[in-house]
Amino acid sequence: MAKIVVDSGCDISAEIVARTGVPIEVVPLTLRLGEKTFTDNGTMDTELYLSEMESSPAAAQSASPSPKQFMDAYNGGESVFAVTLSSFLSSSNNNANLGKLLCMEETGAKFIHVFDSLSASAGETLVALKIAEFIRQKISDSEIIGRINHFIGNLKTYFILEKYDIAVKTGRMDPHVAKIASMLNIKPVCAGIGGKMVMIDKVRGQKRAVKRLIEIMAAEKADFGSRTLGISHCQCFDAADAIKREILKHIPFKDAFITDTSGLCSAYTGRGGIVAAF
Numbered sequence: 001m002a003k004i005v006v007d008s009g010c011d012i013s014a015e016i017v018a019r020t021g022v023p024i025e026v027v028p029l030t031l032r033l034g035e036k037t038f039t040d041n042g043t044m045d046t047e048l049y050l051s052e053m054e055s056s057p058a059a060a061q062s063a064s065p066s067p068k069q070f071m072d073a074y075n076g077g078e079s080v081f082a083v084t085l086s087s088f089l090s091s092s093n094n095n096a097n098l099g100k101l102l103c104m105e106e107t108g109a110k111f112i113h114v115f116d117s118l119s120a121s122a123g124e125t126l127v128a129l130k131i132a133e134f135i136r137q138k139i140s141d142s143e144i145i146g147r148i149n150h151f152i153g154n155l156k157t158y159f160i161l162e163k164y165d166i167a168v169k170t171g172r173m174d175p176h177v178a179k180i181a182s183m184l185n186i187k188p189v190c191a192g193i194g195g196k197m198v199m200i201d202k203v204r205g206q207k208r209a210v211k212r213l214i215e216i217m218a219a220e221k222a223d224f225g226s227r228t229l230g231i232s233h234c235q236c237f238d239a240a241d242a243i244k245r246e247i248l249k250h251i252p253f254k255d256a257f258i259t260d261t262s263g264l265c266s267a268y269t270g271r272g273g274i275v276a277a278f
Contacts, residue, residue, distance in 0.1 A: 003077025
């Protein structure tokens with residue numbers, strides 16, 4: 001059986017992994033907040049991390065898994081497919097490829113292929129789930145590569161952020177502008193474009209933000225009936241569920257799932273952040 005390896009930029013739960021029927025191993029990133037270090041291994045206390053992040057004047061920082069961590073994760077499985085955060089956002093993809101070289105030197109002719117998801121969060125999750133689907137269908141390794149590259153090329157990832165705190169701390173937004181935007185209840189609607197996160201619109205209020213998101217998604221030329229909608233949320237399941245139901249009223253996706261953001265994605269979306277991908 002083939003194996004899938006992802007970094008912790010992939011928002012995937014144990015329940016989702018179990019449903020795939022394919023082994024999926026998560027290689028954790030390291031999160032730093034001042035003098036404290038958190039390992040994003042699925043067991044970290046995300047609520048504690050968010051609380052400390054919100055009270056800290058410093059911006060959260062992250063470190064990619066080492067090549068050795070990826071090399072170790074590649075053990076097991078006749079073939080290994082790895083999926084990483086966008087190479088425009090993290091060095092994880094570079095380290096995954098270095099880990100492949102180390103593993104090949106040690107094991108010889110083992111098949112390993114590393115995909116750059118050009119996304120994060122639920123977008124990266126969808127790439128992993130699509131690989132698992134093809135593995136179950138017993139599609140050849142080489143054909144999976146071609147199909148997944150096509151899938152990534154058509155992948156859409158959107159974000160609705162609740163707060164501007166992170167943008168201010170990372171220097172991407174003037175604190176005075178953020179304060180005014182917050183007072184006016186302006187919500188940024190962002191998209192993953194070319195592997196980077198870009199603000200594409202901003203509207204007043206959550207309801208208008210969701211409406212605008214649905215308009216943008218519906219305008220995409222996509223075969224929605226063959227696609228899965230993935231939604232990740234940062235400590236706001238009820239809002240995520242309401243958004244999922246609203247999207248499905250207007251867009252006929254084949255399937256949909258909701259999952260929590262990982263520690264890494266929680267650090268960059270912030271509490272109340274929503275990611276929708278398909």
